[in-house]
Amino acid sequence: MEFRDFNVLPSCKQLAQLARKPYDLTAPGALGPERIKQYTASVCGFDFLYATQRLDNRTLDLLQQLADEAGLVEQFLAMKSGRTMNRIEGFASENRPVLHTACRDIFSSAPCNPEATSQAGEQLARLKNFLLELDQGKIVNHRGESYTTMVQVGIGGSDLGPRALYMALKRYQSAGRSARFIANVDPDDTAEILDNVDLSRTLFNVVSKSGTTLETLTNEQMVRSALEDAGLDPARHLLSVTGAGSPMDDPRRYLRSFHMFDYIGGRYSATSMVGGVTLGFTLGYDAFVEILKGAHAVDVAAEKKDVRANVPLLMALVGIWNRNFLGHTTVAILPYSQALLRFPAHLQQCDMESNGKSVTRKGQPVGWDTGPVIWGEPGTNGQHAFYQLLHQGTTVVPAEFIGFRQSQYGRDIDVDGTTSQQKLVANMLAQSLALAAGQENDNPNRRFAGNRPSSVLIADRLTPFAMGALLALYENKIAYQGFCWNINSFDQEGVQLGKVLATLVLQEMAADSMGKGGVLDKKSPEYTFLKTAGCLKNPQE
Ligand code: G6Q
Numbered sequence: 001m002e003f004r005d006f007n008v009l010p011s012c013k014q015l016a017q018l019a020r021k022p023y024d025l026t027a028p029g030a031l032g033p034e035r036i037k038q039y040t041a042s043v044c045g046f047d048f049l050y051a052t053q054r055l056d057n058r059t060l061d062l063l064q065q066l067a068d069e070a071g072l073v074e075q076f077l078a079m080k081s082g083r084t085m086n087r088i089e090g091f092a093s094e095n096r097p098v099l100h101t102a103c104r105d106i107f108s109s110a111p112c113n114p115e116a117t118s119q120a121g122e123q124l125a126r127l128k129n130f131l132l133e134l135d136q137g138k139i140v141n142h143r144g145e146s147y148t149t150m151v152q153v154g155i156g157g158s159d160l161g162p163r164a165l166y167m168a169l170k171r172y173q174s175a176g177r178s179a180r181f182i183a184n185v186d187p188d189d190t191a192e193i194l195d196n197v198d199l200s201r202t203l204f205n206v207v208s209k210s211g212t213t214l215e216t217l218t219n220e221q222m223v224r225s226a227l228e229d230a231g232l233d234p235a236r237h238l239l240s241v242t243g244a245g246s247p248m249d250d251p252r253r254y255l256r257s258f259h260m261f262d263y264i265g266g267r268y269s270a271t272s273m274v275g276g277v278t279l280g281f282t283l284g285y286d287a288f289v290e291i292l293k294g295a296h297a298v299d300v301a302a303e304k305k306d307v308r309a310n311v312p313l314l315m316a317l318v319g320i321w322n323r324n325f326l327g328h329t330t331v332a333i334l335p336y337s338q339a340l341l342r343f344p345a346h347l348q349q350c351d352m353e354s355n356g357k358s359v360t361r362k363g364q365p366v367g368w369d370t371g372p373v374i375w376g377e378p379g380t381n382g383q384h385a386f387y388q389l390l391h392q393g394t395t396v397v398p399a400e401f402i403g404f405r406q407s408q409y410g411r412d413i414d415v416d417g418t419t420s421q422q423k424l425v426a427n428m429l430a431q432s433l434a435l436a437a438g439q440e441n442d443n444p445n446r447r448f449a450g451n452r453p454s455s456v457l458i459a460d461r462l463t464p465f466a467m468g469a470l471l472a473l474y475e476n477k478i479a480y481q482g483f484c485w486n487i488n489s490f491d492q493e494g495v496q497l498g499k500v501l502a503t504l505v506l507q508e509m510a511a512d513s514m515g516k517g518g519v520l521d522k523k524s525p526e527y528t529f530l531k532t533a534g535c536l537k538n539p540q541e
Helices: 010-018 033-038 057-069 072-081 101-106 116-133 160-172 189-197 214-229 275-285 283-301 311-325 341-357 387-391 422-436 464-484 493-513 525-532
Strands: 040-043 046-049 149-153 180-183 202-208 239-245 257-260 330-335 373-375 399-404 454-459
Touching: 010 057, 010 116, 033 040, 040 072, 040 214, 040 311, 046 311, 046 464, 072 422, 072 464, 101 283, 101 464, 116 214, 116 257, 116 275, 116 283, 160 180, 160 189, 160 275, 160 283, 180 189, 180 275, 180 330, 180 341, 189 341, 189 387, 202 214, 202 275, 214 239, 214 311, 214 493, 239 275, 257 525, 275 283, 275 311, 283 311, 283 373, 283 464, 311 464, 330 341, 387 422, 399 422, 422 454, 454 464, 493 525
Parallel strands: 149 180, 149 202, 202 239, 239 257, 330 373, 330 399, 399 454
Antiparallel strands: 040 046, 046 454
């Protein structure tokens, strides 16, 4: 399979031509009923409405051509079957397959990568047994009581996805069970949680693929010492999820240990045991399986070649149209669902760590833009805050709205003829239309230029299945964009750099505390920075 550079694809030239005069959403009749119906695609309970994007059939035809020329679906299938996609040709790289989809391919009679799917199945079976033993009272604390709280200790990919999913699905958590999360190495974050859980009835789930992450290992120590101070045996309260063979892969130190595998990237690991243990404990095994089913259904739907019928691919291509041809540098993810509070943060990592890259898969500088800046907050809160810039600012921000027709709890109130849920959805749809159509006014300060692109993803209700589907929609969108830009979306050298520098600076601080020489040149920027920030006890000239 040949990976082609983005800018040599013939369709790119034609798309650039088309982008000189994109579809005008402010023209009279530009958002007619036919268009709105036609520019809607469906997948696994979600409708994707994109009539409010600045594109038309000609654009879609060319985006189809782009997908075909770049072999996007072929690359996606190659990824799912276990081809080594995480690599840079001719240079040292992680050099491995990318198989998070295998975690949910367990429902296939013919999995794309049988070995990885069987490993995922084994871990899932271990989880099922563990949860059963908890339910049956076979695993209890020293007083014979059940565990009520799980605290997940992990950072980055070992935190964001699981936390976002837990918050999204809290409504379905089992009675008497809940979760908290410790990620930051900020001692106040850890202390607040340790002070506010009943340690004797808490399981601490330490999650680190590498088993070497400074924040997580430090927080694990803080947790162990809090347990010991309370007279509790850490081996009865700590679980681990880590890469097979990592320094943390030592079952003697934990009540129960689970594995993830090197072919699952941290930010793509929410459907592996990285998310499974906490989600299974709080929501129940069956709900976790529902999440996997939703994700799997989207993984299968993402194989369609027709871009108009393949929602994750369509989302990716619409994003590329906005980024590379209309020149928009950022994307706002705006869920009209308070439960999705942390979903934009998860996508921020998943997207920006994957596609914030500047070299191709051959190690050459890219000559085109790659991943945009991703950010977002739930609506309608955002409407009372930053939407001003979305409507009238000098930067056009394409928006991705996410909403649900029904609430999760079903508890609502009718005020002035509409429920709160209706008000929520009405606001979302109104925002999408207002951004597109704009509004004329003689007063320039009250004029809305319009032509600000957005799309809407809407489903009936945020259930475990819907959450799994939504997660996979975005994971696959991001992978498709990376394939199209011919970058490696699956490594994160930028994160490694920070880890190495922080280690050096910490070594210097430790030496300083002990009154020793240290490792840094006393004239280096690192040392001067530390000294000037007042973070050394015995600063040297
Ligand atoms: C994700 C990144 C990164 C990683 C964290 C935690 O794709 O690689 O966010 O998840 O640095 O790493 P560990 O799980 O190894 O502790």
